[in-house]
Amino acid sequence: METHAISLTVNGQTYNGDVEPRMLLSDYLRHELGLTGTRVGCEHGVCGACTVLFDGQPVRSCLMLAIQTDGHELSTVEGLASSTDDLHPLQEAFWDAHGLQCGFCTPGFLMTLVPFLAENPQPTEREIREAISGNLCRCTGYQNIVEAVRLAAERMRE
Amino acid sequence: MLYNAYSSNPAMKPPPFKYIAAESVEHALEQMAEYGDAAKLLAGGQSLIPAMNFRVLQPSVLIDLNPIGDLEYIRRSDDGALVVGAMTRQRDLERSSHVERITPLLFEAMPHIAHPQIRTRGTLGGSLAHADPAAELPVIAITSGAAMKATGPSGDRWIEAKDFFQGMFSTALEPEEILVEVTFPARKPHTGWSFEETSRRRGDYGMMGVAVEVELDEGGSVKEARLVYMNAGDGPIEAEKAAALLRGQRPTQEVFAAAAAEAADNEIDPMGSVHASIDFQRHLARVLTARVLAKAYARAQSS
Numbered sequence A: 001m002e003t004h005a006i007s008l009t010v011n012g013q014t015y016n017g018d019v020e021p022r023m024l025l026s027d028y029l030r031h032e033l034g035l036t037g038t039r040v041g042c043e044h045g046v047c048g049a050c051t052v053l054f055d056g057q058p059v060r061s062c063l064m065l066a067i068q069t070d071g072h073e074l075s076t077v078e079g080l081a082s083s084t085d086d087l088h089p090l091q092e093a094f095w096d097a098h099g100l101q102c103g104f105c106t107p108g109f110l111m112t113l114v115p116f117l118a119e120n121p122q123p124t125e126r127e128i129r130e131a132i133s134g135n136l137c138r139c140t141g142y143q144n145i146v147e148a149v150r151l152a153a154e155r156m157r158e
Numbered sequence B: 001m002l003y004n005a006y007s008s009n010p011a012m013k014p015p016p017f018k019y020i021a022a023e024s025v026e027h028a029l030e031q032m033a034e035y036g037d038a039a040k041l042l043a044g045g046q047s048l049i050p051a052m053n054f055r056v057l058q059p060s061v062l063i064d065l066n067p068i069g070d071l072e073y074i075r076r077s078d079d080g081a082l083v084v085g086a087m088t089r090q091r092d093l094e095r096s097s098h099v100e101r102i103t104p105l106l107f108e109a110m111p112h113i114a115h116p117q118i119r120t121r122g123t124l125g126g127s128l129a130h131a132d133p134a135a136e137l138p139v140i141a142i143t144s145g146a147a148m149k150a151t152g153p154s155g156d157r158w159i160e161a162k163d164f165f166q167g168m169f170s171t172a173l174e175p176e177e178i179l180v181e182v183t184f185p186a187r188k189p190h191t192g193w194s195f196e197e198t199s200r201r202r203g204d205y206g207m208m209g210v211a212v213e214v215e216l217d218e219g220g221s222v223k224e225a226r227l228v229y230m231n232a233g234d235g236p237i238e239a240e241k242a243a244a245l246l247r248g249q250r251p252t253q254e255v256f257a258a259a260a261a262e263a264a265d266n267e268i269d270p271m272g273s274v275h276a277s278i279d280f281q282r283h284l285a286r287v288l289t290a291r292v293l294a295k296a297y298a299r300a301q302s303s
């Protein structure tokens, strides 16, 4: 079995490992690094549950190979808050606005929305809906997610 | 600190393959020559990796073009054309002021391609080489008269967009060639453009889509028109008879409707799906064509 040594940074911490080329980034994060906040739903790019930041940009971790992250920086949902008392304003707003039910999809939404709000601090409802068009949620009906984003944006502008 | 509970039986979707990080275009060409049909190029991976996860494709060698930084660029050439490296991310095209100014048709289509998290990885070259009949970029490339630069063992060659696409998922690229650059010519004066598609949800593949470019003569009649459809056959479909109906005409609602009917009823050959019957796709083509023609005409008048 061919393996390659890789070194990457996840949420500011450096990890070194040996990976088979076919190891998906999503599986590497979950099964090798134990960072199970990143979810795996469809594994073909449709659901958005596996969204993480790769060098600051949102990507599908099920459509990247772990080997491609050698020398790069990743952020996952685990990096958003150090504890439940110190939630990211988006997490706080999801809580307050009931932007989640089962929570399976939530990490993917959060990692999509963090860079979205950084670029567009005052989004319209239409822009919010477009921003989350690549994330599926089977529970909420999206209404409260849109409300949570609006609330987070408002609080983050203050 | 590693959490290894699962690593004795890690989840692996694609079958095993040899991975080669290309250091340069020359290096990638050498590797392609060495491994032949067994090898696949990896660009953004947004079509290739899903197919590998499903094991629909099982390449035994993957040559990753991502480490080659010099295929990612967006420039304006001396003669005003837009010049784009094949590995340029779709997200960068979407945000480029060069794209907005030089090729507004391309700019208008970009946000319809998948979702932001896919466009951050997906590349221009990958989408064109993949040649999905439901993709936006091949349609835009043909409508705007783009040209593709391929490089192979015997050097470089240019392929016009209209000759590049050769049906369902096939192109004029030879197996040992790499698509390295795409140029979109500068827009002529008195030219209008428009792109529209209908999808069930923003970012989903469109059920139907059409791009148009219309050039007017001094007197305000149509001098040249080009209409190209996506998800309307086994590749991008150019409606030449509809364009002929427009040529020489003063633009009116009736003229637009006649061209739309010609294209929708006779020239496209949609396949239908669970989401849209063939009749519905033809209906969409008719409505969207009338809409893009009106918009393109208005833009041509004011440009």
Ligand SMILES: Cc1cc2nc3c(=O)[nH]c(=O)nc-3n(C[C@H](O)[C@H](O)[C@H](O)COP(=O)(O)OP(=O)(O)OC[C@H]3O[C@@H](n4cnc5c(N)ncnc54)[C@H](O)[C@@H]3O)c2cc1C
Pocket: A044, A045, A046, B040, B041, B042, B043, B044, B045, B046, B047, B048, B049, B050, B086, B087, B112, B113, B114, B115, B118, B121, B122, B123, B124, B125, B126, B127, B129, B130, B132, B134, B135, B136, B137, B173, B177, B178, B179, B180, B203, B204, B205, B206
């Ligand atoms: C959920 C989802 C939704 C999507 N929706 C849309 C949509 O609405 N519209 C749309 O157009 N696309 C859509 N896509 C596809 C996306 O745009 C892909 O990025 C694109 O089709 C392929 O580009 P890539 O860079 O990812 O290429 P890859 O997936 O890396 O490669 C695709 C193919 O092209 C070959 N190739 C790549 N680069 C080159 C090159 N330079 N020279 C020669 N061969 C090359 C590869 O070997 C491979 O066979 C979607 C994808 C997903 C996952």
Ligand code: FES
Pocket: A039, A040, A041, A042, A043, A044, A045, A046, A047, A048, A049, A050, A051, A060, A061, A062, A063
């Ligand atoms: S698991 Fe990656 S998009 Fe669904």
Ligand code: FES
Pocket: A099, A100, A101, A102, A103, A104, A105, A106, A136, A137, A138, A139, A140
């Ligand atoms: S909260 Fe259950 S899938 Fe979104």
